[in-house]
Amino acid sequence: MESNNILLLFDQFIDQYPNDESCLKHLFYEKWEKGFHCIRCNRKKYCGGVKKYDRRCTACGYVQSPTANTLFHKVKFSLQKAFYIVYSVASQPYGIHSTDLSKSLQLRQKTVWHFIQKVKLAMEPFLHADKLNGAVEINLYPITVKNYKDQRKPSLEKKTILMAMEKKEGKINRIQGIYTDKIDKSTLTNFIQHYIDDDAVFSMDLIYQNHTKSDFSYEYIVEDEIENYFPSHADDLTPAINHWLRNIPGKNKILQKYLFEYCYRYNHHRSIEDPFQILLKRMMQRDSTIQDQFSP
Ligand SMILES: [Zn+2]
Numbered sequence: 001m002e003s004n005n006i007l008l009l010f011d012q013f014i015d016q017y018p019n020d021e022s023c024l025k026h027l028f029y030e031k032w033e034k035g036f037h038c039i040r041c042n043r044k045k046y047c048g049g050v051k052k053y054d055r056r057c058t059a060c061g062y063v064q065s066p067t068a069n070t071l072f073h074k075v076k077f078s079l080q081k082a083f084y085i086v087y088s089v090a091s092q093p094y095g096i097h098s099t100d101l102s103k104s105l106q107l108r109q110k111t112v113w114h115f116i117q118k119v120k121l122a123m124e125p126f127l128h129a130d131k132l133n134g135a136v137e138i139n140l141y142p143i144t145v146k147n148y149k150d151q152r153k154p155s156l157e158k159k160t161i162l163m164a165m166e167k168k169e170g171k172i173n174r175i176q177g178i179y180t181d182k183i184d185k186s187t188l189t190n191f192i193q194h195y196i197d198d199d200a201v202f203s204m205d206l207i208y209q210n211h212t213k214s215d216f217s218y219e220y221i222v223e224d225e226i227e228n229y230f231p232s233h234a235d236d237l238t239p240a241i242n243h244w245l246r247n248i249p250g251k252n253k254i255l256q257k258y259l260f261e262y263c264y265r266y267n268h269h270r271s272i273e274d275p276f277q278i279l280l281k282r283m284m285q286r287d288s289t290i291q292d293q294f295s296p
Pocket of ligand 1: 038040041042059060061
């Protein structure tokens with residue numbers, strides 16, 4: 001997908017984050033720019049900790065580092081390298097290979113791979129702002145993935161994704177999608193609850209037209225209709241999604257991760273904000289202890 005993002009050039013990245021301290025300082029301001037609250041007792045008064053950028057709650061004595069409760073928590077290598085991995089994932093519209101990065105950063109491939117997975121967690125929809133709003137259309141999309149049951153000869157398998165599209169001025173503005181084996185009432189209900197804002201007006205052709213979440217009655221969903229429903233205008237996104245997922249082994253969890261990433265990149269590629277800064281912020285906002293909101 002084409003991008004018109006304003007992204008830092010590599011030289012600018014190094015100028016801005018020349019060492020670990022500059023990265024920690026960035027996280028420090030990002031975390032507490034709107035004030036401090038203790039994650040243990042929720043009080044707001046603090047003093048400095050032993051380490052330069054730590055804060056210590058004066059009520060309960062709990063010490064928080066800028067990385068606590070974020071996806072940077074307990075990173076076992078240099079913070080500057082971690083920032084660089086986030087930068088690389090954000091700047092490459094089709095993602096990045098851990099092997100390439102591991103060479104340039106002199107880290108083990110597995111270490112880099114694990115950290116990239118964390119960056120991808122930050123791409124999953126977990127903020128209220130990630131919910132689609134306004135006019136939303138829900139569709140089912142057919143996709144084809146490779147099944148690697150027979151390692152020598154992967155077979156092609158047809159699967160379905162449930163996709164919601166936020167429309168703006170007649171065009172698709174943002175999307176959210178889940179991969180699922182079975183489209184039934186509870187899948188659909190969960191999907192709507194998680195990914196569509198309460199005020200959105202959504203439609204599902206053949207099933208329901210123009211309903212808000214509060215007046216949408218799930219009782220009336222006819223499951224046969226959902227299962228057999230493929231819209232004629234699914235063509236807009238299907239080739240792109242198929243292309244993105246073409247080499248992904250057809251396991252549900254893996255497919256879902258890639259689908260989240262696809263939706264994230266689709267939703268942000270027109271943004272005029274620096275994609276690296278957006279992703280850094282999400283790394284800070286996403287609590288590392290929270291499990292996937294919607295596990296397929
Ligand atoms: Zn406290």
